[in-house]
Amino acid sequence: MAEIRDIEVVVFDVLGTLVDEPSGLRAAIRHAVAEPDDASVDELLTVWQQHVELAQRRIAQGHRAYANTEIIDAEAAQQVADRAGLTDPATVARLATAGQRLPPWGDSIDGLARLAERFPVLGLSNAGRTALLRLNAYAGLRWHQALSAETVLAYKPAPEVYRLAIDTAGCPPEHVLMVAAHAWDLRGAQAQGMRTAYVQRPVGDPPTGADAFDWRFGGLHELVAALAAG
Template sequence: MAEVRGVEVVVCDVLGTMVDEPGGLRTALREAVPGADEASVDRWLTVWQEHVEQEIRRVNAGERPYADSGVLDREAAERVAGHAGLTDADAVARLAGRFPVVGLSNASRATLLRLNEHAGLRWHQALSAEDARVYKPSPEVYRLALTAAGCPPERVLMVAAHAWDLRGARAVGMRTAYVGRPVGDPPTPTDAFDWAVDGLDELAAALTEG
């Protein structure tokens, strides 16, 4: 386990890390199509995720003008924000009692507003990739958090359930903590993140003890 010394600000991914985005989408699909079997729900979920991921790649490659996550969600014809499942709000509150905590998400500003209202997550600030006009893992998005933190990147900890997200944070000098999630993107053997924990409770205990 890495040393806590030097960490001044904690930055958390939102979709998939702090809220259960796929779980929320499954709920929305079941509500939209009563009686649908699980195989159909799985198939529709895959179609939605592949569309959003493809369009994010196109935006980051300059093949498409920036469109916020709400537009991408509507294009995929699914609802996410109103049904997102809360994950580990108590752990976020404990972290917020010790560090400034910033949410950093590919979600639009409007989506983050609804998520915060729905989930009651205790951010000190929530930042959207909409302000950078690209999506993570583009470095411009992480720099939003570094500007907000007002301290060197080595004193800012990025927390996410997605190894690709943490690689993007490391590329701009941030420290990194992987939080295991069933639907996350786990590290590969070549990844060397500062922390790797099973849940936010474990990370909060490591960062706030003493």
Template structure:
């Protein structure tokens, strides 16, 4: 891992890295469709996730104008509702905001607090500004600043998103550490010149053995200890 003296600012991915997105969406689906068995709930969750991924990719490829996560989540909620035979507009509207009520991983809140005593800490997320406001409040995440990719009308892994973090950090990219549970996210950050650290999460995207990230950690506590140890 890079020496802490080499790092000025730490940037965290949010969805999946600091909050448990799959369990949060699944819980919202079960609330909306309580009669669904495990197999049906899994199918609805897969439908939701595929829509999110497909539409973000279409936007990244220029096949669709930018739309915020609030818009895309509302579309996903409607697809799921149609599949499940759900017609109650109030229930569908609440389901559409499921991404704003995701639980933090057990080490996220305390780990951020520890790290923020030593470094400026930024959040960087594809979630919209409004969604991040509510998600941070729900999960208890405290930042020095949190950035939405909505500011550059793009989605990770577009380079504009990482440049937003570097510009906000106000220092050379090699002194900015990007932390994520997704190897694809870290690859893009590395291409932008940032330092990179992988943190394992059950629903993450682990790196290949051959990938040369600056650090790999089993959890946030291990990362914080490595960065704050002199």
């Protein structure tokens, strides 16, 4: 079992772990669509999410050249617009940047600030470089460094994305802690030798019985307390 006192650098997933991605996208869709009801907004959100998932999967499988999240989000926004009958270019363009305006979870800003007093803290996100910059500014996320998967032209859980974080951390992977609300993300990090911590979020991908992550926490305050005690 890993010892928490051995952790030297903490790496955070961003989308879903530190910001509420579905809530932010849902709010942008609601703003764009005339007289929306909850059912139609949820349907359009599903259209968006399915396009993003499919696009990233096709890139991972080599069926599509790499495209960053700004391009994929613009495609998703156009699909939503087509389904909802939106024709105003400015409205569609605004919707395309919805992924750059996502609200932080209630413990994200304070948790990052407290951890940053004791550890180098990195963000590691599938969001493209420009999108990640603007998202960090909007949500008030403060990092020692924020890494975009765009740097290696891949999407998590591709191994090269986690190796980017390990190389940046400058220490052995067993001293680097990956924190995420998505079990699939932690599995990818674990495969590269990183330590793993699952943080529960309402919109995450919870571990299965087969997952053996190093730690599990109900929120960032539990994580901060455990690392401080170590």
